[in-house]
Amino acid sequence: MQPRALAGQLRLRGLHRLSAMLVGVFLLLHLVNHLAGLSGQEAHMTFMAKARAFYRHPAIEIPLIGLLLWQVGSGLRMLVRGWTKRRGAVTWLQAISGGYLAFFLLNHVGAVIAGRTLLGLDTDFRFAAAGFFAPPWQWFFAPYYFLGVVSLFVHVGCAVYWNVARRGRAVLLSGISLLGVAFATSLVLALSGALYPVDIPAAYLATYGQ
Numbered sequence: 001m002q003p004r005a006l007a008g009q010l011r012l013r014g015l016h017r018l019s020a021m022l023v024g025v026f027l028l029l030h031l032v033n034h035l036a037g038l039s040g041q042e043a044h045m046t047f048m049a050k051a052r053a054f055y056r057h058p059a060i061e062i063p064l065i066g067l068l069l070w071q072v073g074s075g076l077r078m079l080v081r082g083w084t085k086r087r088g089a090v091t092w093l094q095a096i097s098g099g100y101l102a103f104f105l106l107n108h109v110g111a112v113i114a115g116r117t118l119l120g121l122d123t124d125f126r127f128a129a130a131g132f133f134a135p136p137w138q139w140f141f142a143p144y145y146f147l148g149v150v151s152l153f154v155h156v157g158c159a160v161y162w163n164v165a166r167r168g169r170a171v172l173l174s175g176i177s178l179l180g181v182a183f184a185t186s187l188v189l190a191l192s193g194a195l196y197p198v199d200i201p202a203a204y205l206a207t208y209g210q
């Protein structure tokens with residue numbers, strides 16, 4: 001590879017990593033919010049009301065959306081550019097989890113923005129859970145959310161894998177991925193009403209024609 005092309009690739013990867021760290025602050029808060037929701041719908045909504053004071057401030061939310069678009073765009077560029085050069089299971093795991101995250105993020109953030117602006121809904125727990133109570137949409141939302149959370153953990157796990165000593169790094173990646181599977185399973189169970197009763201107002205169900 002030409003030195004200039006290599007420098008460009010390293011710069012793109014470095015900026016992708018930097019933006020991931022900034023977006024990561026929001027994601028951590030977002031996942032802790034879902035963790036709080038494991039004890040009940042009200043707990044999820046109370047936590048979100050407080051967290052929104054931070055991330056819904058225009059000075060935070062607008063750059064956050066910009067960084068997410070950059071994250072998706074730069075990730076897809078690396079995915080396509082390295083398609084024929086990729087070797088080994090971890091490089092493919094990183095590419096596939098990143099590809100799904102790009103699909104998930106565009107849909108997820110698009111749905112939240114449309115829910116708020118076009119449908120005038122409060123995009124809280126009830127918005128996230130409504131699809132589980134509007135058959136047959138549960139068959140879409142269960143794998144959709146499950147894979148979104150698992151992909152996030154696997155993708156972060158792959159990044160950790162490349163940045164630690166060789167010894168033990170496969171165990172570390174497996175551990176982070178399994179944690180993602182456990183977390184994703186509990187979130188899907190909570191949203192679907194398997195952990196506690198969930199109350200979805202008619203306005204949310206109406207968006208599915210129910």
Ligand code: HEM
Binds near residue numbers: 148
């Ligand atoms: C079970 C899994 C998930 C559920 C149920 C969920 C649900 C939600 C809900 C309800 C909102 C709206 C928040 C608000 O109105 O204040 C939201 C926003 C968002 N979520 Fe998720 N989420 C999940 C996983 C993820 C994952 C894995 C990511 C990232 C990889 C993610 C990224 C985002 C982003 C970027 C926003 C937009 C924040 C904003 O600008 O307001 N979510 N999510």
